[in-house]
Amino acid sequence: MAVFDTDSGRSRRLRLAAVALVALAAVGTAGAFAADPSESVPEPVRFEDAVELGLSSETDALMAGDATLPRVQVFYSQLQYVVGYNGIASFVDSRGDGRTERQFGYPLVAYVETFDHRDPGTTESGLFAAGGAGGWTPVDEAFYVVGSDAETPSGEVVVPFRGREAAAAFADDHGGSVVGWEAVRTRSYDVDSAATVRSLAADRWRTANQRLAAAERRADRPVSVVVGEDAPTVSAAVAAAPPNTTVRVPPGTYEETVTVNRSVTIAGAGAGRGDAAATRIVGNGTGSVVTVRAADVALTGLRIAGTGNRTRDPEAARQSRDPEGGTWDTNIQLGYGHGDAGVKAVGAPGLVVDEVVVDTNASGLLLRSGSHATVSGLVVHGTDEWQAGFMGITGMESRVTVTDSRFDGGRDGIYLHRADGSVVRNSTFVDNRYGTHLMYTGDALVADNVFRNELFAGVTVMTRPAGNAIVGNDVRDSSAGIQASGTRTYVGYNTLVDNELGFSTSARGSLYEHNVVVGNELGARATTVVPSSRVVANDFVGNADHAAAGAGALRVWADGGRGNFWEGANVGPRGPGERAYRPTSPVDGALHRTVSAVTVRESPAARLLDALRGTVPGARSGSIIDPAPAAEPYHPDRLAAVAESDGDPVESSWRSAAGADGNATATAEGAE
Structure with missing residues (x-):
């Protein structure tokens, strides 16, 4: 078994002595390797017992189906934990950053997961895949295929094998070339980093500007129905309005609940801030006040009150406990996504909410099932005690772009669950449990x-x-x-x-x-x-x-x-x-x-x-x-x-x- 060849040229005897010292220091530490001090080099551990670095759990979940990700586990001289790297490129990148050795010491031995007898190949989408249980091979004894047609969600994958023949066979089927560890560790990889995210932040800001401009154009429609003139209620006006037109709602209080099943704009005279005239839609204290079930609906200049106080649906949440795989994630989506709200949108992409005020005992705006929304000038007044209320915005699998809004009281100002690509900016959060709370949400x-x-x-x-x-x-x-x-x-x-x-x-x-x-x-x-x-x-x-x-x-x-x-x-x-x-x-x-x-x-x-x-x-x-x-x-x-x-x-x-x-x-x- 080969000890990892460090770049500094330290002697083998010094490295082996350090292995024994680290092994002694590691005994009894959770998540750390435990080795017999009489052994010169520690054996590989279960990858689950290593402290993982590299790809995120969301990418891990993507790979957990038919796809596979080669992994590395490393024993460091100054660290009592085994470090597990998801992806060989992430380990190589750490070797060149100059920081890892300062913090962990030098690598004493590193093992790579090999795929000789695991029928390696690719999925229909080109992701690397392999079956069965793999073995662990010292990195400098393995053979690697680089430049093949196999990929991971983040790009190139280096595929390791214990034997050269197995590596050559994979290269024959999927392209690429067979190289040794020296070529792998000196190779340059496009490893995504937080610095990349920094460089994208301004682009996301500009994307938000584009979404807001598109939302403004989408909401600007000719008036077709005026409540009180052409129809007695907001609901009747919505039912009478042709698609892609505006229902104008004059100042006043409209005691009703409204369901919007067509692509229209509902435009009030104002939300009643200060001395402005208010267009108020007031529910009966149960359920949601405005329910949107169509694409490209716009709500502007409204004040909404009279919501129910149900913050989640207990029956929907209980469905997640079925033996077929109910998870905490599902529990949250089914429970949180089925409560009451001032505005509830279900399967309603392209929703525009502009200059709307919601007084609520539950959620202000609830988005579910791909109801991607653009929100500006929204004000949500929640409960004084956070336990009694809910979210200003609840976004379940629905991307949201929020700007110039305010969230007072209630549970969370904005709660987003699997809402990748969302933007929350220029807004104010006061007296919440959490201001902005992201779960399973990336690229935001x-x-x-x-x-x-x-x-x-x-x-x-x-x-x-x-x-x-x-x-x-x-x-x-x-x-x-x-x-x-x-x-x-x-x-x-x-x-x-x-x-x-x-x-x-x-x-x-x-x-x-x-x-x-x-x-x-x-x-x-x-x-x-x-x-x-x-x-x-x-x-x-x-x-x-x-x-x-x-x-x-x-x-x-x-x-x-x-x-x-x-x-x-x-x-x-x-x-x-x-x-x-x-x-x-x-x-x-x-x-x-x-x-x-x-x-x-x-x-x-x-x-x-x-x-x-x-x-x-x-x-x-x-x-x-x-x-x-x-x-x-x-x-x-x-x-x-x-x-x-x-x-x-x-x-x-x-x-x-x-x-x-x-x-x-x-x-x-x-x-x-």
Whole structure:
């Protein structure tokens, strides 16, 4: 069995000794390998026992059918966990980023999943597929097919085999060439990253502009029926209106529920904000008030009230418990998607909601079954107690574009479930449980919103989706500012002030940059066991504690010569940036609160402890280091605006930094 050949040329004896030390340190650790110290090299583990990096769970689910993804598992010298990479390209990419070795140590041995006797091929859509159970082969003993017609959802796939003949047979059937590990590890791969998501954020903003312009054109239709003149009720007017025309609803209160089965615009005289005349549609306190079951419907200038208070359908939710595979995901979709709402849309793509106010005990706008919607100027007043109400917008498998809207009270301001490609921007969220809450939703943009007094978090992303951009938001006085899981998430240019927690690095392979983190009880928390994200160019000022870390490897929050700005990091006799800063150290972490702590920091004992943390795996666990703390804040203008704003939101420059083509200007990307 071959030990992984490191680039540094360390001796085999040193590597084997380190294997034994790591094995001893790993015994009893959840998710870690356990090896007999008398053995020179650890054996492969079940991939399920490794800490996984690489593709997101949503891509994993896509591959879980007939498709397959080659995997790698790696034992590192300074890490007690086995790291599992989904895709060989993701492991190769990590070897060249210069950060992995700093945090994990060097790879002692790496195994690749091989497919010699698994009938490898492709699905109808060209995805790589193989059956049966695979074996594990040291990476430098395997043979690889590159350039074949097999793919993964993210692009090229490298297919490994234990024997050259099996590799050649696959290449004969599917093209490509057979190469060794040296050619694979020096090959360039187009690995999607959080930096790619950053470059796409401005494009998503422009896409939202296009959707809004198209929605405005779609809603602009000639008037065919006027309520009170041509028909006695809104329902009667909708029934009489030809498709692609407008039903005009004069000011007044219309006590009815309305079902829209044709592509029309229902235009009120106004939603009753301030002294404006109001067109009010009031239900009877049960069910939804306006139900849309047709494409390209537009609702404008309305105030809606009188909804029922059912937030979910218990009977629909019970269906998910059937033995045929009821899952939590299905439970949420069936339950949440069948409650009451001011406006409920089912199978109604192209919905336009503009200048509408909803007073509700349940959801304001409920979208289900592909009811993709464009929303502007929506105001939802929910319940005072979040347990008694529901969502401002509930989107179930329905993409939504929201701008210039407001959500007060209720459960979540916006809850999106499998709503890929959604955009939430320029909106205000106050007194919700969560402001914006994404589940199974990727490739979304959450930008330039204001969140205040959110009970749990301003922005939360759960269930590990991929490719979300969370930029330019201002979150204050909340339990947490931003908590985003998933992969390839871009969290940039946000202003996080006076929260219990500014942000957590819950997303894997993600980028956190240019955030201003001020006056929080805890500025940031490193939460992933195996760090794979980049944290750089953030300003930490006035937090009770700047950062904390859970169990796991050393986190390095810097990129080469650039790190973050930490208030207090540069006090003492040394010049700015001459000493690494450890926000998780009791001494360093107190420097911005107690300047006299610098005396302890410069003591011989403290220096010895620093050296210990850098070399011994147990001492590295659960810590953060910034080897190049910035001498000055990256965003002094935003810090000054926070100090002077009296709670007013602070604008960031993320869109101007993105440039006309959507690519962010060059900036360092540090490593978690």
